[in-house]
Amino acid sequence: MDVNLTLVIVCAALVGCGVYLLLERSLTRVLVGLVLLSNGVNIMFLVASGRAGTSPLVGSSDPEDMADPLPQALVLTAIVITLGTIAFLLAMAHRSWQINGNDDVQDDTEDAAIRKLAYDDATSDSYGLTTDGQHEDDPEEDGAV
């Protein structure tokens, strides 16, 4: 199969720009990155579907000349799902703005706590609870108090 170089370049550009934005902190930029990325992926389907052709309508032309209909159906599905995803992410960006005053993706505080443990060369809580830690029984815990 011959590959359409123009479409490959367009696809790579869209995907590259999309990925760059996807790695950003601002949820709006992530969202725009997602739009670019999904456009790029849709073009990818176009590349995979081979040569351009006539519209895939039976009777309008010879089936040999038609563009491949299956990738088109898949792209159609993808387009509509992208709309749903965008809407959902927008709602999240808005909610984040409402709560935090910005739409930046926050770092997880639990993970930061684990990083601190690693930095301090300490063991996790579960280790103390199940294997070692304080050797004396907590009197209150034992119901002695």
Add this chain to the structure above:
Amino acid sequence: MLAVVLAHFVAAMMAPALVRLLGRRAFLALALVPLVTTVWAFSLYGDVRDGGTVTTVVRWVPGLDLELAFAVGTLQWVMLLIVAGIGVLVMSYCAWYFKDGDKGLVIFTTSFTAFVGAMLGLVMSDDLLVLFVFWELTTIFSFLLIGFEPTKRASRLAAMEALIVTTLGGLVMFVGMLLLGQEAGTHRISEILADPPSGTPVTIAILLMLVGALSKSAIFPFHFWLPGAMAAPTPVSAYLHAASMVKAGIYLVALLAPAFATVPGWHLSLLTLGTVTMLLAGWRALRQIDIKLLLAYGTVSQLGFLTVIFAIGSQTAALAGLAVLLGHALFKATLFLVVGIVDKQTGTRDLHELSGVGRAMPAVAAAAVLAGFSMAGIPPLLGFVGKETVFSGLIELAHGETAGVPGWAGWLVVAGLVAGSALTVGYTTRFLWGAFASKPGVPATKVKPLNPAFAVSPIVLAALSLGLGFAGAALTTAFSPYADTLVAGEHEEYLALWHGFGLPLLFSVVAVVGGLALFWVREPLCRFQKRTALSVNAEGVYRFLMRGVDRMAVEVTGTFQRGSVAAYLAIILGVVLLLPGYAVVRGLLGDETRINVIAYDRLAQPVIGAVIVVAALSTVRSRRRMRAVILAGVTGYGCALLFLVHGAPDIALTQVLVETVSLVVFVLVLRRLPEHFTNRPLSRQRFWRMGLAALFAVAVAGFLLTTGSAREAEPISATFPEASKEFAYGNNIVNTTLVDMRAWDTMGEIAVLVAAATGVASLIFLDTRMSGIRRVYDIPYPEGVEKQPTQPGRRVWLPGPRTMSPDRRSIIFEVVTRLIFHVILVFAIYLLIAGHNEPGGGFAAGMVTGLALMVRYLAGGRYELDEAAPIDAGILIGTGLFIAAASGLGPMIFGGTVLQSYDTYLQIPLLGEIHLVSSVFFDIGVYLVVVGLILDLLRTFGSRLDRQIVRAEKKADGSPDDATTEQAVV
């Protein structure tokens, strides 16, 4: 046999109800189940006496060749009797051991009964995988029983330690089992033993399985969990950690010995570790103050002894092994139960505090003495009978009659075991003296009056130890079918009290004398032990290892789980670059790879492509939200043009519509967000991101070029044009693909849309989507606007705008809206109906309808939207999903398959003949879902945000909230 196991599990499930009903007497009712099992086991004697086996096979997972296979031969039969018989006695003992109000009684009875079932399953299973399942079940129940008092730290730690050690061993064993099953071609144990495979993988498999056996039976270096497990109530120690569960490892050794005793490493590891365990634990037992811990170390020591005996793999040793196995179960259960009684009646287990207990409870003391004699190997008890034959077997070993063990090694084992027996006599004496003797200078311990029923179980067990000592001949007959599966020695051996004078008797005498001497010097010995105690012990090593594992987990988590989404994405993208990227590079470098490219199909492509690339790059650079969104929109419209040029009008149409809808939605939300993106300093990270993105783009291009060029096969869609006409009755292949050929995809897709719409609604409305649809006539005029007189009965066509303040209204927009709204709707319906044959379809029609609603909203505000669609979006979405599902299931009523299409021709006056295809209903469902989605977006991002803005403005003005018109925002 499955029924036996299941009966215990059923009983376990009934245990909570029984405990509620009968209190601690529930144990007696539950003990009936193992009692019946014991009787049943006795009834099998006739079948197994002559070396026969009783088998049951129930198909479980045929696809995996997994069968619930059970088989009972002599070895299993002995284990059955031990597990079920002692189970009965320990359970009835529990009925007096516990008090009615004891915490955790329910979970204890449940776990205990279930444990009996699991243990029975373990000894009966004839399939490696089934054996493993039961093996791990016993581990879990043991964990629950050790952790009987979860509020106690010691209890928790001990339970965890036992669980980790035995599970680790179990998993290693599982690997060995899988390997063995692979080599043998079957997981059926009886078949493997009948025709044992050989080779290095088998040796590794067997050694791995032995790791499981050693950890379960608390053999060095895994021995430390067992003394810790003494945190469990005494009946658990007596049953699980002396009589039954810890024997599972011994059982496995005994099971494998006939076929695999000759594999390299078998004798070396088992004989060494067993002897070391016997000596080490016996030595430590001599120092214990707590009589329960003393017994625990004694148990570990005896388990080492048993391991050595069964590991030898000769006929004599096997005969002796079964006798010692049975003898140990009887005397150790007795002793633990006695400890439970002493503990309960005196309140202490410290042998320095106990004094004169034997005089207060003579019957209990007598039982303990009998059991102790059996443990020490004093005639005429069962322990002595077993030990005599053990020594005979050891002498055979020392004479080099066992393949693979040189004589000197045999003599070393003999010396070790005789020394171990001396230690056994020593700690037995210490135990009996410590628990029952009157010690000078220690006041007699107060002993509460004993309920005779409490002492029944240990007395029965002690009596069995005594009685069976005289039954050597019967035991020989019963055990010989198992022993006969092993290599015979020079002499025919048998179990009896009197073998005549010889080395075995001498060994026994040496052991007894040595043991008594050890007891005699107990005080200096304890001091000596204290001085020489090593600072490193196995438990310390275990803690050190666990700490290492935990530290490593923390470090690994801290390194990779950064908590930053961008970092995770970078890792994912990096993997994509590494793996598929590597494949692409290899493909490109390969000799046979040819890249076939054409510059473009149509001249329009490079032109549109250039616009898209420029727009994409500008999107990345823009610092304003709005600009970024609009530029991204440009790429979207560009894509639509590329689709059109490519010959894909359907997706071009949909892309344009979606792009328009998303632009509007973006604008609606962005009016609430700051104009610029948060300013971030230019950092090194940014260049990283650029590099990653660029590499990713190159990888994608390379992937497309190689895979595209490599394609040779005819696309599967080559048959679509014909199928579209024949089965889906439509000309538009894309549409028939969506509603017929790949309708399941579409079904999944609208489900995703429903989820997205629900998610959006819940994020914006927070509580309920039913915010109430309000019609214009409910709304008062804004301040400064007067009602224009109209003729009565006439309704303003576009009533919404009057609710807006005059400066926000656009007359031209309102007029245009009046003109085009219906036109758009008609167009949408055309797209819906015509979509089957011409470009269009449910998605496009839904989008167009959504746009019509959007126009009404933009022209007339949120009340105009309610006027245009006075219906809840959820109802539309739900109805759509229902119609799509119903039209999919419909054909089944007529005997078709799900989502099959039918067609019919309708004659309609004026319009002429209409070709109606049933899948149009599916499309209508899709249409409604899409309309519902867009209506939802308008209600949330439009109406709801409008209200929030109005509220914020009012707050800024300082006027109180108008609670009647505005809903509170959380």
